[in-house]
Amino acid sequence: MVPALSRVKREQLRKRRNNLLRRHNEFWLLYGMKSWLIMELPDGQIFTYHSHPDVLPPSKEDMNTRSKPTVVRTPRDYNSTAIAQSVGRDLPVPYAPIRENKKWDALAQHLKNYRRTVS
Incomplete structure (x- = not known):
């Protein structure tokens, strides 16, 4: 069981989450970088961001076969x-x-x- 967050912590989490999602969007807008993000909150809620909703994220096999090495x-x-x-x-x-x-x-x-x- 996850302890309940205070109102202040919930607000802080909301702002940080929205800031992170906004920054991911900026990578696409400013630099043309595709990005995918999945976050699971402690209560189980999931947030996703896809700069290209019609493009699936690369699989592990795809990452291993690319000409440039994957940075982890x-x-x-x-x-x-x-x-x-x-x-x-x-x-x-x-x-x-x-x-x-x-x-x-x-x-x-x-x-x-x-x-x-x-x-």
């Missing part, structure tokens, strides 16, 4: 540090194989100290 993104590609902390995900460990001067050492030390305070 997941939520992990867009997580900020704050979001990652709020849901308890591991943050990537910064790694610098060769430090050529004191600035890199200072930056590495700062990141190491920051990581300790976040954990």
Whole structure:
């Protein structure tokens, strides 16, 4: 069971959803990019957007046979540090194989100290 959202959160969700749909439409209008979007709300309601309603979205097989590689993104590609902390995900460990001067050492030390305070 999904917890009920407050009136403010419902309004925020409505505005963000409409903004996302509007932006998808702008990709078509400004750049000629076809786009398909499917969103399922926590209560099970589904929203879709098709820049070309008569054109089906590409299948997995079609994406694999295209001349250009398919770019796949997941939520992990867009997580900020704050979001990652709020849901308890591991943050990537910064790694610098060769430090050529004191600035890199200072930056590495700062990141190491920051990581300790976040954990």
